[in-house]
Amino acid sequence: MQDYQAPADLLKDRIIMVTGAGSGIGRAAAKAYAAHGATVILLGRTVSKLESVYDEIEAAGHPKPAIVPLNLEGAAVKEYEELAMTIEDNFGRLDGLLHNAGILGTRSPVEMYDPETWNQVMHVNATAPFLLTRAVIPLLRLSTGASVIFTSSGVGRKAKAYWGAYAVSKFAVEGLSQLLSEELDDERHNVRVNSLNPGATRTNMRAHAYPAEDPRQNPAPEELMPTYLYLMGKDSAGINGQQLDAQPK
Numbered sequence: 001m002q003d004y005q006a007p008a009d010l011l012k013d014r015i016i017m018v019t020g021a022g023s024g025i026g027r028a029a030a031k032a033y034a035a036h037g038a039t040v041i042l043l044g045r046t047v048s049k050l051e052s053v054y055d056e057i058e059a060a061g062h063p064k065p066a067i068v069p070l071n072l073e074g075a076a077v078k079e080y081e082e083l084a085m086t087i088e089d090n091f092g093r094l095d096g097l098l099h100n101a102g103i104l105g106t107r108s109p110v111e112m113y114d115p116e117t118w119n120q121v122m123h124v125n126a127t128a129p130f131l132l133t134r135a136v137i138p139l140l141r142l143s144t145g146a147s148v149i150f151t152s153s154g155v156g157r158k159a160k161a162y163w164g165a166y167a168v169s170k171f172a173v174e175g176l177s178q179l180l181s182e183e184l185d186d187e188r189h190n191v192r193v194n195s196l197n198p199g200a201t202r203t204n205m206r207a208h209a210y211p212a213e214d215p216r217q218n219p220a221p222e223e224l225m226p227t228y229l230y231l232m233g234k235d236s237a238g239i240n241g242q243q244l245d246a247q248p249k
């Protein structure tokens with residue numbers, strides 16, 4: 001997967017939504033998907049960041065993306081349903097969904113963990129992906145071979161002390177991914193759902209989690225894109241319900 005070489009037209013005419021598309025891994029994925037022919041729906045909370053990704057995609061001559069400003073922390077159920085209606089009106093279906101947006105919260109023992117921060121992290125990292133997926137399932141079913149990718153983490157598979165709500169939220173994401181991989185995979189609709197752990201990656205989140213680390217020791221988000229492309233495109237057809245890694249373990 002890490003050595004995958006995506007054909008230039010891998011995602012031609014595909015409609016793909018990326019959450020947290022304004023920075024870090026989401027930004028790289030949005031640009032990589034657009035560069036391989038997709039019309040990308042850029043979802044995020046900071047409009048200026050989304051606009052800059054939009055401008056880069058447009059300047060490169062790739063399909064014109066769409067911007068969806070949405071704060072996953074506070075968005076109401078109705079907003080997800082309206083978003084689904086807007087996608088249906090404009091595109092008629094959804095071929096791919098990368099759940100990438102996430103927050104770290106605080107690193108502290110469970111005993112000291114601030115309950116408000118706990119709720120915030122659980123909401124952004126786990127409940128919001130549930131609400132978004134729930135709203136767009138009918139649109140994924142209108143596609144052929146749609147791919148849903150949930151972003152996990154090493155601590156979402158084996159918890160480590162002091163990772164608090166972040167670790168628990170990623171366990172929840174793994175659970176949601178497994179549930180959906182069973183519920184959505186039928187012969188007629190063929191929607192596949194997997195979880196992907198990017199591994200240590202040079203982003204703002206990593207810098208916050210490991211302030212003493214030299215960022216140069218981790219790959220840039222762009223270096224993970226072979227796996228992100230592979231899982232989103234038709235070459236991974238049949239891969240469903242798996243826990244995958246974007247870097248060698």
Ligand code: NDP
Nearest residue numbers: 020023024025045046071072073101102200201203205206
């Ligand atoms: P960044 O912090 O660089 O990017 C996170 C993205 O999520 C940003 O675009 C951010 O928007 C968006 N986001 C955060 N909160 C909200 C919200 N309330 N509503 C909408 N968007 C929001 O992190 P990474 O790129 O490193 O992380 C991407 C994913 O990869 C996350 O799910 C993370 O848990 C996971 N991961 C990362 C690892 C790493 O080493 N980097 C390792 C393992 C997993 P804005 O910029 O506007 O704040």
